[in-house]
Amino acid sequence: MNDHCIYSPDDIRRSYCKIGAHRQSRDTILRYSTNALDIREVALAGLDLSAVRNVLDLGCGYGFFSEKLTGVLDRRAHITGIDMVVSNREPFLDVLASLGFKRDFIPGSSEIIGTMEPASFDLVAASYSLYFFPHLIGEIARILSPGGIFITITHSRFTMKEILGFIPSCMKEAGAEPPRELVIQKLFAAFSLENGEALLRPHFEHVERIVFNNTLSIPQEDVKHFVAYLDGKRPLFLKDVRDAYPGKLVRVKDCFYRKIHEYSKNVKDGLIITKDDGIFRCRRGGEDHR
Numbered sequence: 001m002n003d004h005c006i007y008s009p010d011d012i013r014r015s016y017c018k019i020g021a022h023r024q025s026r027d028t029i030l031r032y033s034t035n036a037l038d039i040r041e042v043a044l045a046g047l048d049l050s051a052v053r054n055v056l057d058l059g060c061g062y063g064f065f066s067e068k069l070t071g072v073l074d075r076r077a078h079i080t081g082i083d084m085v086v087s088n089r090e091p092f093l094d095v096l097a098s099l100g101f102k103r104d105f106i107p108g109s110s111e112i113i114g115t116m117e118p119a120s121f122d123l124v125a126a127s128y129s130l131y132f133f134p135h136l137i138g139e140i141a142r143i144l145s146p147g148g149i150f151i152t153i154t155h156s157r158f159t160m161k162e163i164l165g166f167i168p169s170c171m172k173e174a175g176a177e178p179p180r181e182l183v184i185q186k187l188f189a190a191f192s193l194e195n196g197e198a199l200l201r202p203h204f205e206h207v208e209r210i211v212f213n214n215t216l217s218i219p220q221e222d223v224k225h226f227v228a229y230l231d232g233k234r235p236l237f238l239k240d241v242r243d244a245y246p247g248k249l250v251r252v253k254d255c256f257y258r259k260i261h262e263y264s265k266n267v268k269d270g271l272i273i274t275k276d277d278g279i280f281r282c283r284r285g286g287e288d289h290r
Contacts, residue, residue, distance in 0.1 A: 006187050007132065007239065009084050009109065014235040026064065028229040032222070033275065035214040040068040040127070042212060043151050043279045047072070052122040055079040056143070058110050059129025062088050063095035065153070066125070070099040073123075078102040080121075084109050110136055119145040126152040134191040134199055141203035141284060149283050150204065156276040157185070157192040163260055163273065167238070170255035176245040183239040193278030204282035212279060218271040223264045226271060227257050 049072050057066050060081030069079070079101050081092045089105045096103035106112060110133045120143045130137075130152045140150055164185060168178035191199060193211065200207045218226045230237060234253065241252045264271045 006183060006190060007236065011235050011239060012132065013085055025229050025232055028225060029216070029275070032216040032218050032226070033214050034217050035212065037212075038068070039153055039212050039277055039279065040065055042210065043127075043153055043281070044068060044072055047149070047281070049123060049149070050074055052148075053077055054121045054145075055123045055125070056113070056121045057081045058113070058124065058126040058140070059083055059132065060088065060092055060105070061085070061127075061129075062091035065127035066092070066101075067095050067099065069101070073101070075100050076102075078104070080104040080106060082106045082108065082110055082112060109133075113139050113143055116143045118142050119148075121145060122148045124148070124150045126150075128153055128155070130154055131187050131191040137199060137203050141282075144284055146284055149281060152191075152196070152280050152282075154191055154193060154196060154278050154280070155188050156274065156278065157189040157194050158274050158276070159188050161274050162271070163263065164237075166256050166259040166263075167240070167252070170252045170259065171241060171245070171248075173255055174241075174245070174248040174251040176241065176248050176252065179240055184237050187236070193276060196278055196280050200280055200282050205285045206283040208281040210279040210281070212277040214275045214277060216271065216273040216275045217269065218264070218273065220264055220270040223261055223271055226273075227260060230257070230260075 052073055053076060055066070055069070055073070055077055057079060060066060060083045063081070066079055066081065069077075079096055081088075081104070083092070083105070084107065086107045089107060092105050093103055110129075113136060122145050124140050124144055126140075131154060144150055164182060167182055171178040189195070197207055197209050216226070235242070238249060238253060238256070241249050245252075260271070
């Protein structure tokens with residue numbers, strides 16, 4: 001595994017391999033978001049991408065971002081998705097087929113872009129994925145055509161801060177030594193709303209930062225649905241326990257979910273969870289597509 005990686009390929013596959021659960025997670029976030037706007041539409045707003053012909057979607061999943069390119073791109077555009085979860089292949093290709101785009105899917109790590117020719121793509125996108133591979137920002141800039149655009153959507157490093165503190169306390173209850181910083185917190189901090197611009201500036205001449213203010217507002221009666229969402233992401237949220245104290249995983253998990261329910265009962269309006277996100281739109285020098 002690359003030294004830059006916070007999570008192993010197996011961690012990522014376990015979290016994203018079930019397409020139905022992945023879509024359900026998306027629906028859960030959308031249902032309880034206080035910001036009614038679609039962040040993908042915000043990311044694309046005001047851009048003239050009609051001249052774009054070659055698109056690369058890094059960490060494409062089942063096509064969550066690419067499906068919003070209909071009506072934005074010329075139908076002659078070719079969209080290539082890269083994802084290490086092989087089961088995303090058919091859903092991704094099906095989504096793009098339904099939209100009329102030419103398409104390809106490359107199974108594997110985003111490290112593969114290191115083998116691609118310079119200036120290969122007019123548009124590169126990384127929607128909720130760049131924190132897995134921020135060390136590749138230079139490679140992304142290299143494969144972007146002059147005047148091309150890189151769009152990335154990411155979390156705030158403070159995402160879900162209201163509940164993540166329960167994990168160390170639950171580890172202590174289970175007799176496990178908590179780390180100084182959880183792996184999930186390291187992931188959120190690897191490329192975030194707060195540090196993204198500083199990481200991008202050395203590689204792009206123009207970097208636009210858009211703050212997407214948001215919270216999750218979850219009524220008491222729906223907390224069980226939010227817990228089900230977290231359970232689907234257990235390989236990400238509870239990696240510290242699974243790796244160092246696998247025999248204590250069930251106890252820590254049960255404690256974590258119990259504390260979330262208890263916390264929601266002590267808050268008048270149910271759970272209010274930080275869910276601010278960031279959008280970055282970056283360009284190299286050269287002719288602009290706008």
